[in-house]
Amino acid sequence: MFNKVAALFMGLLISNHISAAELLAEHIEDYSSSPSSNLPGCDNTTDRLWDEFGNAGGWDRKRWSDNNAWEGDWKSEHLAGGDDGDWSDDRDFSYFCGHGNVGLVEFTTSNPGTIFTSTEGRWGDEDAEWVTFDTSMTFRDTGSNVATWYTNAFRELHLLIGWHDSPLDGDTGGEFADSLIDWGFFDGGGKTVKDAWFSNSGGCTDQNNGTTQLIIAEVQAHYNDRIHGEGSNAGDQPFNNTGWKWSHDC
Amino acid sequence: MTKPSLQCCVIFSLFFGSVVYAHHPGEQADHLMPNIPAYRTSAPSEAPAIRFEVELPKVSKRLPVMLVSAPDIGNQVESLQKKLRLHNKPIETRSGKIILSNSRENEVQQKSLILYAASGGFYFEHEGKVDPVTEKALDLPDDKNAYEIAHDYLKRHELLSDDIETDIGQVQFSRAVLSEFDGRTGRTLRSFDTGIDVRFPQRWEGYRVTGPGSKLYVSIGDGGEVVALTSMHRKAKASGSSLPAIDPESAVDLLKKGYGRMSVTPECKTAVVTDMTLAYWSESPKSEQRMALPVYQISGYCDNPEDLQSFEAFAPAVRNAAFDIRTVGESKPRRDDEA
Numbered sequence: 001m002f003n004k005v006a007a008l009f010m011g012l013l014i015s016n017h018i019s020a021a022e023l024l025a026e027h028i029e030d031y032s033s034s035p036s037s038n039l040p041g042c043d044n045t046t047d048r049l050w051d052e053f054g055n056a057g058g059w060d061r062k063r064w065s066d067n068n069a070w071e072g073d074w075k076s077e078h079l080a081g082g083d084d085g086d087w088s089d090d091r092d093f094s095y096f097c098g099h100g101n102v103g104l105v106e107f108t109t110s111n112p113g114t115i116f117t118s119t120e121g122r123w124g125d126e127d128a129e130w131v132t133f134d135t136s137m138t139f140r141d142t143g144s145n146v147a148t149w150y151t152n153a154f155r156e157l158h159l160l161i162g163w164h165d166s167p168l169d170g171d172t173g174g175e176f177a178d179s180l181i182d183w184g185f186f187d188g189g190g191k192t193v194k195d196a197w198f199s200n201s202g203g204c205t206d207q208n209n210g211t212t213q214l215i216i217a218e219v220q221a222h223y224n225d226r227i228h229g230e231g232s233n234a235g236d237q238p239f240n241n242t243g244w245k246w247s248h249d250c
Numbered sequence: 251m252t253k254p255s256l257q258c259c260v261i262f263s264l265f266f267g268s269v270v271y272a273h274h275p276g277e278q279a280d281h282l283m284p285n286i287p288a289y290r291t292s293a294p295s296e297a298p299a300i301r302f303e304v305e306l307p308k309v310s311k312r313l314p315v316m317l318v319s320a321p322d323i324g325n326q327v328e329s330l331q332k333k334l335r336l337h338n339k340p341i342e343t344r345s346g347k348i349i350l351s352n353s354r355e356n357e358v359q360q361k362s363l364i365l366y367a368a369s370g371g372f373y374f375e376h377e378g379k380v381d382p383v384t385e386k387a388l389d390l391p392d393d394k395n396a397y398e399i400a401h402d403y404l405k406r407h408e409l410l411s412d413d414i415e416t417d418i419g420q421v422q423f424s425r426a427v428l429s430e431f432d433g434r435t436g437r438t439l440r441s442f443d444t445g446i447d448v449r450f451p452q453r454w455e456g457y458r459v460t461g462p463g464s465k466l467y468v469s470i471g472d473g474g475e476v477v478a479l480t481s482m483h484r485k486a487k488a489s490g491s492s493l494p495a496i497d498p499e500s501a502v503d504l505l506k507k508g509y510g511r512m513s514v515t516p517e518c519k520t521a522v523v524t525d526m527t528l529a530y531w532s533e534s535p536k537s538e539q540r541m542a543l544p545v546y547q548i549s550g551y552c553d554n555p556e557d558l559q560s561f562e563a564f565a566p567a568v569r570n571a572a573f574d575i576r577t578v579g580e581s582k583p584r585r586d587d588e589a
Contacts, residue, residue: 006475020325027319034292035290035293035294035295036291036292036293037288037293038288039288039290041287041288042290045505055472059325067388085321097290098290098291099290099291099292100290100291100292101291101292101516102515102559104292106292126290135290136289136290136292136513136517137291137513140559142434143437144436146436147431147432147433147434147435147436150431150433159404165288165547166289166513166562167289167290168286168287168288168289168290168462168511169287169288169289170287170288170462170534171534171536174345178345194381195380195381198380198426198445199373199375200371200373200465200467200480200482201347201364201366201372202476205462205535205536206287206462206533206534206536207459207462208460208461209422209449209464209465210422210424210461217576220383220385220428223383223428224383241429241432241434242430242432242433242439243430243431243433244429244430244431245428245429245431246381246426246427246429246444247426247427247429248381249424249426249447
């Protein structure tokens, strides 16, 4: 009898572990150590994204901010100083808000560096499905920049989400999350990841006319993905050397 | 609202609500900027030099402060329900939105509208029809036909207002593009337009309105069907008060000193201005905005041999002069308003 109860208890634990979706949310507001301006909007919008996922239920959430948000959390563990296997690639959905530029994301401490580049991400070989950099021009479509992100980052990752242009420091992440998550009659969300990012009541709400977004995918079917608990997704797909990109003006 | 309380509202909002002062330590800022958030762009270690390839705008000595109307949400909801046939009971969310939808039983296609209670801005869509995933080219109209479809739609649903420009020469067209590319070379293998937006600009007092709170887009999908509408444009009128204008050269000097907002690549040594326009800033549709200030909206490119990237910026357009309470609400311009 004891063995049966223990087995049932262990089974419940395992099934809960398997079914829990996982979020990593990071932001940097304080850029006083660099020439870049502070970003209070990143603090607010990451708060809101965090709350939306919390309210949705079923999400195991981790969060780091300012000096505790490290480049190593995003850098492949196969590269020196990288630790993505414990953080961004250990989570189904990862979000970072801060400063960026063409092909890069800026951190404020050297853990292991302050600049994360297009050659350093490898996601999906562990658990990542959707990675968002809510940073300026990180996915600027210069041709080679998008191809470099794609060939390095996609290890069964579904979508790499961000900006070709420079977003203003508004509530991008919060509105994105609000659109991703449906509270039944109490919310208007539950959109696909692509639609939630592109929507003028989603990732575009606080942006100016013409600010261009970009989403990179392994296969087209991933553009119809909904996050866990909100519908189905296309499942992991192996890297195949031809990627997809979708550009949209806010 | 009575006139005295309106005046109080104007003064309070201008100096404590919708305006931020840009300060550098030890300097007294004598200009005003609208509440424009920073760009999330890593700044270069040194500000780039700025060169003009465009004639600078001519501006009056004083510029009007705009008084933004508060939305009448109750009437707006009722009106939108009728115009767009969204008969389900409105749902208010915790995040300040009101959701309207149709009855799925009566109509095959689900339609929904999200309205921001703070501003009255809304987004309406036919779910699943906006920018669909596709393996073949969609049947989309050309610009002229798209304009006609969009203009007719707005007129038919009585969704145009006097401050919206409807001339086809002023309207913008924007297409979302889905492309397959070769990962080794970055070369595009095939691409599809997945929708076309017809975007109608807004003007107050003859000046362009910009910002996330100034959008009127009609989105057209496969077969020329209107699949979404973004209507986020506040109504405003001149408050009767004005502020001393900053001339364009002085505004760019302020920008170089770090006032205003700028987004450039780290390699940008010289930013070449190809467009500089005076515009009013309309805030996020999530904000309650009661006043609007002018700002210079600037765009161009970085003149680097190996990196011709675009740049964009906002620079202050008005001085931080004390407001004369006696002038608030007057419709006549002051004598020195003349250019």
